[in-house]
Amino acid sequence: MQYQNTEAFAREQDQQDPLARFRERFLFPIVADDSREGMRTAIYLCGNSLGLQPKATRxxxxxxxxxxxxxxxxxxxxxxxxxxxxxxxxxxxxxxxxxxxxxxxxxxxxxxxxxxxxxxxxxxxxxxxxxxxxxxxxxxxxxxxxxxxxxxxxxxxxxxxxxxxxxxxxxxxxxxxxxxxxxxxxxxxxxxxxxxxxxxxxxxxxxxxxxxxxxxxxxxxxxxxxxxxxxxxxxxxxxxxxxxxxxxxxxxxxxxxxxxxxxxxxxxxxxxxxxxxxxxxxxxxxxxxxxxxxxxxxxxxxxxxxxxxxxxxxxxxxxxxxxxxEAGIEQLRQKSMQLTGYLEWMLCNSIGCDKWGIEIITPSQPEARGCQLSLFVHKGGKAVFDKIDSAGVIGDWREPNVIRVAPAPLYNSFMDVYVFCRIFERALQEVVG
Ligand SMILES: Cc1ncc(COP(=O)(O)O)c(C=O)c1O
Missing domain, CATH: 3.40.640.10 (Type I PLP-dependent aspartate aminotransferase-like (Major domain))
Known part of the structure; x- marks a missing residue:
């Protein structure tokens, strides 16, 4: 897949995604977004820790x-x-x-x-x-x-x-x-x-x-x-x-x-x-x-x-x-590889990991990883994490300076990845300069 750093690309991928219908079957946290001075649906990338609640659970x-x-x-x-x-x-x-x-x-x-x-x-x-x-x-x-x-x-x-x-x-x-x-x-x-x-x-x-x-x-x-x-x-x-x-x-x-x-x-x-x-x-x-x-x-x-x-x-x-x-684990895996591939591409090619001192410690071969990417943030790690957190991203932090983000194919979208990357880049600019 030829990835692009545009909102239009992310939206188009979501429109073509045969599994997109599952997203609306989950409850997403509503969190404060300091940059917009309001509330927003969280960009939830923490299924590696706690998966979202399916609406049918109740x-x-x-x-x-x-x-x-x-x-x-x-x-x-x-x-x-x-x-x-x-x-x-x-x-x-x-x-x-x-x-x-x-x-x-x-x-x-x-x-x-x-x-x-x-x-x-x-x-x-x-x-x-x-x-x-x-x-x-x-x-x-x-x-x-x-x-x-x-x-x-x-x-x-x-x-x-x-x-x-x-x-x-x-x-x-x-x-x-x-x-x-x-x-x-x-x-x-x-x-x-x-x-x-x-x-x-x-x-x-x-x-x-x-x-x-x-x-x-x-x-x-x-x-x-x-x-x-x-x-x-x-x-x-x-x-x-x-x-x-x-x-x-x-x-x-x-x-x-x-x-x-x-x-x-x-x-x-x-x-x-x-x-x-x-x-x-x-x-x-x-x-x-x-x-x-x-x-x-x-x-x-x-x-x-x-x-x-x-x-x-x-x-x-x-x-x-x-x-x-209903979705099938093989189909989910196919989407997952594209979604995490998009995240990796955005980080490496668009934001520029080297420029900001970010090392992706997860293997780069898609078959050697699941949906999670672990980002070793060498400069200002915790401050960057706090910034994205207050802008409505839910990921997780592991000592000494790793941010884990995991787009789960059942409920995450290409737009989630795109918006996360925009927020992450802005946090890097503010913290690392
Ligand atoms: C890899 C791994 N093993 C074990 C556990 C512990 O699980 P539990 O508290 O359900 O025993 C966790 C919890 O996150 C885990 O990530």
Whole structure:
């Protein structure tokens, strides 16, 4: 696509966008715009942190509230879409997003809780094989989870955790370096744990290559898909990942703290010998209410469930999954590549990153990133961020001086990108001069 730095170009792209209709199905924050001395609809580029609220969410929630009011406890079994099996309604759309068989996915808990549950099953240190290899600078919750797991098994994080870092002077990891590190430690690895997309840099990791290298080394492969689900298409089943976990409040627009998910590969789901922490909702459905001793796990990712589902967050998630089903993740990805490509082009070719001391630390190859760009703002970073914030842009700030902006293809437009760039350029002029 030949990009242009004009409002007419941005408007024309929006007119031709086959997914443009989804934008009006979301609620956008109304924020103050100091430069206009008034209020405006936010330029919302923060779906990497919290996705917008679909207008349909309210209806989904009201339906469940109505059921609760009308049926009370009978809602579990006798209402339409009974709560007993409600989580299963999300299974197929989620499976399509991560490239899995329906029985390999389950919506449950929160991301970090699921990571712990998965590590109970897939971090099984024994003898020389007790180490976990992960990306340096992983999201802190993952670091804490991994540190506490290795300690729980009697090891020290210093010894048992191997971090792979970018080369000196580089911000992102080279796949060859990840694979070489796995090979170098092949005698001692129990688990390779990576994010699908790195939260800070926006880099997409080669999950297939990492999974295959981990298996060649005799280790399990697990992924944190917090920034990947709903952002890039995946094929977890085909890539033979052992497990994955995700949250749903970012690109899945399911609301703050909404129900997360997990994937367990088909080859493990019938294996009752895999150690796991159990709860009654993972127990064989037909026998669950016999209230008997002896845990019999469901043959499926559902066998890792602990508790009965939080119905309201699941209901909220369905409002968003409906749109993913209608739009299709492949079509969203196509738009996303163009939208983020436009953002990159505007920053580099129109605003001029070098001139303002801005380094885009996200990979420049479209297939090696999702929708997010991370801008390392070397001069006046926080002041620039505050300026765009007070002009009605919602992005986010990560220390020491990174502004993350993520045009989400389900609700962002080319005009959002265009207007953001105008505001960003003006902020740079005012702060850097
Ligand atoms: C990459 C990544 N992992 C883990 C988490 C933690 O998620 P939760 O609070 O849902 O456990 C986040 C939250 O933003 C994240 O971005």
């Amino acid at each position: 209806n989904y929630l009201e339906r469940e509230l109505q059921k609760w009011g009308q049926y009370a406890v009978d809602g579990h079994f006798h209402a339409e879409e009974p709560w007993f099996t409600y989580h299963k309604l999300l299974r197929e759309p989620l499976a399509r997003l991560v490239g899995a068989l329906p029985q390999e996915v389950v919506a449950m808990n929160n991301l970090t809780s699921n990571l712990h549950l998965m590590m109970v099953s897939f971090y099984r240190p024994a003898g020389q094989r007790y180490k976990i290899l992960m990306e340096g600078g992983a999201f802190p919750s993952d670091q804490y989870a991994v540190e506490s797991q290795v300690r729980f098994h009697g090891y020290t994080p210093q010894d048992a955790i191997i971090e792979v870092n970018p080369r000196a002077g580089e911000h992102t990891l080279r796949t060859e370096d990840i694979l070489a590190a796995i090979d170098e430690h092949k005698e001692s690895l129990a688990l390779v744990l990576f994010s699908g997309i790195q939260y800070y840099t926006g880099q997409v990791f080669d999950m297939q290559a990492i999974s295959s290298a981990a298996h060649k080394a005799g280790a399990f492969a697990g992924f944190d898909l917090a920034h990947a689900i709903g952002n890039v298409p995946m094929q977890l089943h085909e890539w033979e990942a052992d497990f994955a976990v995700w949250c749903s409040y970012k690109y899945l627009n399911s609301g703050p703290g909404s129900t997360a998910g997990a994937f367990v590969h088909e080859r493990h789901i019938n294996n009752t010998d895999i150690p796991r922490f159990a709860g009654w909702w993972g127990h064989n459905e037909e026998e669950r209410f016999k209230m008997e001793k002896g845990f019999k796990p469901i043959a499926g990712a559902d066998g890792w469930m602990l508790s009965n589902s939080n119905i309201l967050p699941l209901a909220a998630q369905r409002a968003s999954l409906d749109m993913f089903e």
